[in-house]
Amino acid sequence: MTDLEEILQNKMPSAAWVIDVEHSTIPMLNQAAESLLVNSLGPIQSGQRQIPLPLKQKWQSRLASCNKGQSFSCRWPFSSNLEQSHQCVGRAVQLPDGRYGMLLEVRLEKVTQPPSLVLETDTSLLQQFKTLSFAIFSLDGQFINASDSFINHFGEVSHINYLFAVSSAAKSFMSRVNGLSNLSQEIMLSTVNGVRWHRIEASFDANLGQIYLLAHDIQEERDHEVALYRLNNYDNLTNLPNRNLLYQQLESALQNAKKRDRQFGLMYLDLDGFKVVNDNFGHRVGDELIQRVAERIKSSIPSGACLYRLGGDEFVVVLENTHDLSELEDIAQSIMKNASNTYPVAKMEMMISASIGIASYPQHADDVDNLLKNADAAMYRAKSTGHNLYFVYENHMADNINAHLTLGGGLRKAIENEEFELHYQPKVALPDENVVGAEALIRWNHPDLGMVSPAKFIPLAEESGLILPLGEWVIRRACRQLQEWREKGYPAICLSVNLSSRQFMQADLVDMVQAILEETGVDPAYLELELTESMLMTDAKQSIEKLHSFRKLGLTLSIDDFGTGYSSLSYLKKFPIQTLKIDRSFIHDIGIDSDNDAIVKATIAMAKSLNLKVIAEGVEHRSQVNALGGYDCQEVQGYLYSKPLPSDDFVQFMQKQVGHESFALVETGSL
């Protein structure tokens, strides 16, 4: 390489080239000039780089008249538009064979420093950012220099525009960065591994006429956010928006309707007889049926209406901008015609129908909670009248519901008669599968009905307020049980109890728990409270205070049914919780559905980063344990190991556990 070539290639960051005026050629040029000359001279024939005659004549007279030691300002025309030209600095230089030629370098009007200074600044910046994706571009977007990490990530980028996956984004970026601003934005850029999201920080140096660009690859962050957004806002089984999105849309529908003086309606759907299917054929069949029904309901509603799954067999349809109730009634009829039908599920023909309740704004309520409540009351009326019906809300329906709920009288007596008991479901640590804890689950041993599921009577107890004495009973019973096991010398395990939302709002809850701990003498480290996300979100500020009080007492805290509620990551960080329990609806298809796996994996990774222990509930198959173990889930719980067991059976279960021989020894009185 001649000295002149060396200067061109390594010391001149912007486009520069040498003209052999006598032979009308460009014998040397640097990389930045390569593309510029294509623009200004048209395609350069390989090796020749001829300049047209008018240009030759111009540079001939310039060479003849210029002072050989001094540089001068000049212009280099665009081939496409001769009116336009690049602002350049020129000087006469000696060609390798001793003749004189011209050296031209494109200059930006704002550039004042000599090239050597530009280079020093670049080098020190590159040194400073060498482990980051850092690059320098000229103001017209030509590549000047970059760190190795930038080149490895983006490949060779000769012009800044080629970085941007969307050309309009490139345009807007250039116009903003030219406005002398420091710019930070999230944008898709083309890398050697395809298009990925980046956070770029760019600044424009007016003195040097350069753009400095620092790019952080945030694709994983984005993927994580998308997974979490889905987790928060979509039902995993049907892919329909969930309760969380329903509340958001209802709020915005309400605001729109109020502003524009419009109406909107909602219908509450509950499948008839779904519980029978679930109980008789199992959850897998129940889930498949729910998926098929959801598809049919969706195809029965107009495109402007939105379908949500609230959980279980409950759905809501929202239709904005309605004119009268008959529009909603038409939709209800269409759902009944199409969705209330037979379904081929698990090689069977299953018959299912829906009961529907309709409420509309502003006729039936002017706030979201009451609209939902009233649509629910109308649905309840449809169900109690005979299934597969729809009802539009009327005032007296709410009274009927309240009357139904006062059936809590039976519950009150049950507390007095001590008809309740606790069952214990083991929690198992991975990978060695030792029992490390249990969840206490309440059972109602009804004199006529036998064992009644908590899913039936807890909502009733909540509505009637009886959950407060009932909840207190559960905590006291769990603590006494812990003490009993301790007194018998069994190895200590952690016992968790569920709190209901009404109970969590109870003003003296912390005092009550403290009093029970003192009364029973239980070490608080062995008592865990399971709370749901929705409970905490109702009044996040107060919840945080309450949780801190529990922590001060020494209890551990767990978020139950994670993924079914609000799952706000930013909020989770604020709550002093130790455990996150992934809802069983996510565990169901693990190892079968890759979307599901991605969500569970992301949840576990996120929990880990927040220093939380993760437990998965509803584990029924070995394949689920294998998948969860692979994702680093610490504990599992489910029918695979055991159903919730009465106290004696639980002790027997523990006795069979490897590593829990002391259970057996103590019980037989050997210790």
Ligand SMILES: Nc1nc2c(ncn2[C@@H]2O[C@@H]3COP(=O)(O)O[C@H]4[C@@H](O)[C@H](n5cnc6c(=O)[nH]c(N)nc65)O[C@@H]4COP(=O)(O)O[C@H]3[C@H]2O)c(=O)[nH]1
């Ligand atoms: N399909 C399936 N189900 C499994 C599996 N393993 C456990 N389960 C069931 O999942 C439920 C777990 O409790 P949860 O999600 O807190 O849900 C509980 C909890 O929210 C509530 N609950 C139970 N006991 C209490 C209590 O003492 N207080 C309060 N406030 N709520 C309670 O009632 C709900 C239902 O309780 P359970 O009927 O006992 O139902 C239990 C349990 O029997 C499995 O492998 N597959």
